[in-house]
Amino acid sequence: MGGLILRLAVFALLALFILLPLAQTFVLSFMSTLPREGMVEGQWSLINYRNILAEPALRESILNSLIYVLLNVALCIGAGLPAAYALSRYRFAGDRHFLFLLLAFRVTPPVVLSLPIFILFANLGLVNSPVGIALVHCLFNLPIAIWILESFISAVPREFDETAFLDGHSLPSFILRLLVPAIAPGIGVAAFFCFLFSWVEVVFARILTVTAGKPITMAINALFGFQTDIGLVMAMTVVSLIPGLGMIWFVRNHIARGFAMRA
């Protein structure tokens, strides 16, 4: 009985700690925080959310973020799936070096590579374009996608592949028609983490959007000025959380399994 109460107390404290900053953000987003005609400061209002809808730059930033994040997820799954299959099923020259390279680039801080990537992408016309950000976010997302997919594929017995090949499936046909449905939760979890890390990243997203294509994070930064409408900032922050919350809900039953990788 004492143990139960202790545990409840720990979880209540944890919930308080996690939710407090979010709660303050949420509350402020429904308040008018600038002096406005016919409204007292601190009055409850939906004005901040109406202002988001009324401001094209803010609406576009949400779209920009969604485009590069989804493109990044597609790239990581598309390139990661065959690589994860190869690493799961075969040994080959340099396989361990490839894994080491993935790990090394996953943990390389973005600020280390930001300068040459900017120059390289400027020469190729990839600055201010969602394609550029989607590509560069593969630096840390592709390794994650490969690890997660590899652990899910390795959980599928090899007889599954061999039977399919005996049935006359080619490798691409096997991967698309049989393997993908068999590891669907794994693809969901990999997509979740790619989405997540691409959505919250700011260093590359900032340097690669000089004049156009601003993502939601930079649009929020741009709201700070001489007289910052903190309510609007908070409303934008709340909006920026929605896709992530949706993704958490979407993978909630598999979230922990995705990381049960063999290391």
Add this chain to the structure above:
Amino acid sequence: MKPYRNEAWLLLLPAAGLMGFIGVVPLIAVFNYSLHDIFSLADVHWVGAEWYEEIITSDRFHASLLRSLLFAAVVLSVQVPLGVGLALLVRRTGRWAVMLLMLVALPLVVPWNMIAMMWLGLIDPATGIVGRALAAAGVVFDWKFTAWQTWVLLVVMDTWHWIGLVVILAYAGLSGISPDYYRAAAIDGASRVAVFRFIELPKIAAPLGIVLLLRFVDSFMIYTEAFAINAGGPDMATHFLAIDLGEEIKGFSYGSAAARSMVYFLIVITVVWAFVRISGLSRQEA
């Protein structure tokens, strides 16, 4: 035993090409810049290893390195025991576990530049919930000018941000333990400590290794949050390695910034190499 087939590289081509383009090529470029003095892209002079010498022998670099190491050490010693402890508690909550995992995952979806802003709002003595509570209790939380308080704020904020990752990974390891082990331990009359040491720890060792590596490197190279909180202050007390680098890039001293990038990259690679050696990742075999 997996069959040995070099043709498997064909499947790796898209991934390898992508990593080459966005990883290896820029890395070679950084190395090249680091050997030059760059006034503009048209005015470049060869200086050899001068930048490296300057950085490695400067007191400022040593001080930042120590600060970053200390920060990473504090972060790891707070977050790893706390995260593992929480995962052990979460494991025994049955169907509430999913709810609790979702709860701790929440901070992970907050954009990084918003995290510092949320926390600064929270501790604002005039408008923040925590700030007002502290002020009412008579506590002076002057984090802008008191070094240890900036540190406390950074560590608490970083813990808020990343504790979910530690809990989720530790939980993933724990959830692979069959109930039979616990029953056997109960029959043997094993203590709680023994259960953790001989049943739970071996199961979470692998995911915990990944946690240690990720948390070490990310806190060692902390930039966005630390810069937003106090820009390295007060009086350089939170001037970490990545903030030095950011300053040089903003100051357009590209040659020096590139050399610094290479030094940091080498440190990170050494840590990864040591991690792989210790954890035996390189001997991984199905």
